[in-house]
Amino acid sequence: NAGVTQTPKFQVLKTGQSMTLQCAQDMNHEYMSWYRQDPGMGLRLIHYSVGAGITDQGEVPNGYNVSRSTTEDFPLRLLSAAPSQTSVYFCASSYSLEGGGTEAFFGQGTRLTVV
Amino acid sequence: AQKITQTQPGMFVQEKEAVTLDCTYDTSDQSYGLFWYKQPSSGEMIFLIYQGSYDEQNATEGRYSLNFQKARKSANLVISASQLGDSAMYFCAMREGGSYIPTFGRGTSLIVHP
Numbered sequence: 001n002a003g004v005t006q007t008p009k010f011q012v013l014k015t016g017q018s019m020t021l022q023c024a025q026d027m028n029h030e031y032m033s034w035y036r037q038d039p040g041m042g043l044r045l046i047h048y049s050v051g052a053g054i055t056d057q058g059e060v061p062n063g064y065n066v067s068r069s070t071t072e073d074f075p076l077r078l079l080s081a082a083p084s085q086t087s088v089y090f091c092a093s094s095y096s097l098e099g100g101g102t103e104a105f106f107g108q109g110t111r112l113t114v115v
Numbered sequence: 116a117q118k119i120t121q122t123q124p125g126m127f128v129q130e131k132e133a134v135t136l137d138c139t140y141d142t143s144d145q146s147y148g149l150f151w152y153k154q155p156s157s158g159e160m161i162f163l164i165y166q167g168s169y170d171e172q173n174a175t176e177g178r179y180s181l182n183f184q185k186a187r188k189s190a191n192l193v194i195s196a197s198q199l200g201d202s203a204m205y206f207c208a209m210r211e212g213g214s215y216i217p218t219f220g221r222g223t224s225l226i227v228h229p
Binding site: 030031033035040041042043044045048050058088090092094095096102103104105106108 | 165
């Protein structure tokens with residue numbers, strides 16, 4: 001059972017380049033999200049999705065786009081990379097239970113450096 | 116205002132002793148869930164424990180327990196009999212109401228000394 005798979009694990013970009021971080025889950029979870037982790041800031045929510053075709057902004061959405069055409073995939077696009085986007089990015093998925101939700105299942109993370 | 120506050124940037128504990136990591140939260144929802152995650156130096160996020168707002172008993176998972184004080188809006192993680200492998204970052208998180216997307220605190224770095 002693969003769980004949540006993120007690719008790539010490491011990436012170096014030049015300022016102004018664009019790229020897509022891939023996230024796929026094989027657990028049929030409705031909810032998917034992208035976070036960025038910076039030292040001393042914890043995990044901050046970038047964008048999230050509550051189902052295929054539905055996305056919304058989180059706390060720090062600027063400079064990022066998402067789409068969710070299938071339940072399994074939730075790619076994160078950096079439109080024009082900036083050094084401020086140097087961070088570790090995590091994708092997560094979860095599902096609802098009667099009376100509450102589950103924990104978020106995380107991918108292994110992508111370490112992105114923008115030079 | 117922060118939804119999740121972890122006031123201890125760093126904590127130190129002796130091996131085999133217990134340690135409490137603090138977490139306070141802010142929500143006006145009656146239904147919510149609280150989580151703790153561990154992030155070792157390898158970077159992966161490991162789910163430890165969950166407490167629902169309507170759960171009357173404090174959650175426990177092996178050496179981990181969650182000291183849930185609803186009136187004080189606190190959800191402290193207690194690790195009993197610390198081990199060297201417990202050295203890691205620990206994050207408290209909350210999901211509110213009908214949202215299944217958790218909000219995270221800034222984390223506490225725990226170092227276990229031999």
